[in-house]
Amino acid sequence: MTFSIVARDPETDAVGVAVQSKFVGVGAVVPFASADAGAVATQSFANVAYGPDGLDLLREGHSAGEVVEALTGEDDDAPRRQVGIVGQDGSVAAFTGEECFDHASDRQGDHYTVQGNILENRETVDAMAEAFESTDGGLPEKLIAALHAGNEAGGDQRGEQSAALYVAKPEGGYDGGNDRWIDVRVDDHDAPIDELERVFRVYDVTLLEREDPEEYADLEGDTAEAVQATLADLGFYEGTPSGEFGEDARDALEGFRGVNNFENHDLDALEDALARGWDDADGDGEDRLVNAVWHGLSRLDRK
Secondary structure, rough: OOEEEEEOOOOOOOEEEEEEEOOOOHHHHHHEEEEEOEEEEEEEEOOOOOHHHEEEEEEEEOOHHHHHHHHHHOOOOOOOOEEEEEEEOOOEEEEEOOOOOOOOEEEOOOOOEEEOEEEEOOOHHHHHHHHHHHHOHHHHHEEEEEEEHHHOOEOOOOOEEEEEEEEOOOOOOOOHHHEEEEEEOOOOOHHHHHHHHHHHHHHHHHHOOOOOOOOOOEEHHHHHHHHHHHHHOOOOOOOOOOOOOOHHHHHHHHHHHHOOOOOOOHHHHHHHHHHHHHHHHOHHHHHHHHHHHHHHHOOOOOO
């Protein structure tokens, strides 16, 4: 009752897992990743020992295929299990036990593997692979796109409940203190993949750093007025919204920046992002502001 993708970005050495399931808190069970080893998704009567044990074996220099053989070869319940593994060495492997509930299958490509069980159809797995290969952007965007594609192609027979995105990168954690670059979970929701993407965007804007823009756009005209009106509705701006984004408006934006912990982006970068991303953003109020910032920053490479 789960489908997942395990993948590696060879340019950044990021490795991670994205998963959705009709199972509460799937992020507590399926995904495991370590920047010095690789990533593992264990599912279908999941043997959670596959995670740490698999990472240890990868760390020792074994290929993903060798790790799959070692894990399943010592497990009497392996015929009921499913696992996907990607190593930092670029090796990829998966296992779908013959007793997994239909439809169950997996598919591999360069630096990724997708797998699922209790699926509506094989198209779920194929759509995930194709979305990962064709989506532009960084590893998190490609992983989330794969979840959306799998769900739209058929997904879990039993429906939706939880989703998770876990990506490790060398020194990618908060202030560079560990490798936990992205760790976002939706434990119980009617549309967990949509909610996962929303929460990830907030996480992205707040915790992940981007390269500085080569040129900065100013807020002006209708966009400046709309941003000021939104800041006023939220209690940050006391002036009359207009097409000019003056010092009082910038002070209000600085207040919004501080309350939302957007310290990774200075005020000029935030104004630039709003100017570029406002028209593409959905939602109202704070959601619209955050979504606009995310869209505006998305053209810039992550550090």
